[in-house]
Amino acid sequence: MTRYASVLRMPPENLARYSELHAAVWPGILAKITECNIRNYSIYHRGGWLFSYFEYVGDDYEADMAQMAADPLTQEWWDVCKPLQQPLEDRADGEWWAGMDELFHLD
Numbered sequence: 001m002t003r004y005a006s007v008l009r010m011p012p013e014n015l016a017r018y019s020e021l022h023a024a025v026w027p028g029i030l031a032k033i034t035e036c037n038i039r040n041y042s043i044y045h046r047g048g049w050l051f052s053y054f055e056y057v058g059d060d061y062e063a064d065m066a067q068m069a070a071d072p073l074t075q076e077w078w079d080v081c082k083p084l085q086q087p088l089e090d091r092a093d094g095e096w097w098a099g100m101d102e103l104f105h106l107d
Helices: 012-023 025-036 061-070 072-084
Strands: 004-008 036-046 047-058
Touching: 012 072, 025 036, 025 061, 025 072, 036 072, 061 072
Parallel strands: none
Antiparallel strands: 004 047, 036 047
């Protein structure tokens, strides 16, 4: 299992809509997340920042993420959510949410 954390900005005027969407995530999106070996997925908000955390339990992260990205329903979900978000300018090529390095963990 590998832990992933990422961050991006949430403009205050978009928070209510984003929260509403995530209070009722489309069932097909939840199924695809699970199918692509993501578990224990959370998104947190504070002061204009979104923090995402999930655990990947598969064997081929790139393949699973490519499968998710190719899914038409996921693409539709992203088309709804992405305009509400503001990615960081210094994110890596190909990232929307900027990945974070783990500095400490205790089970």
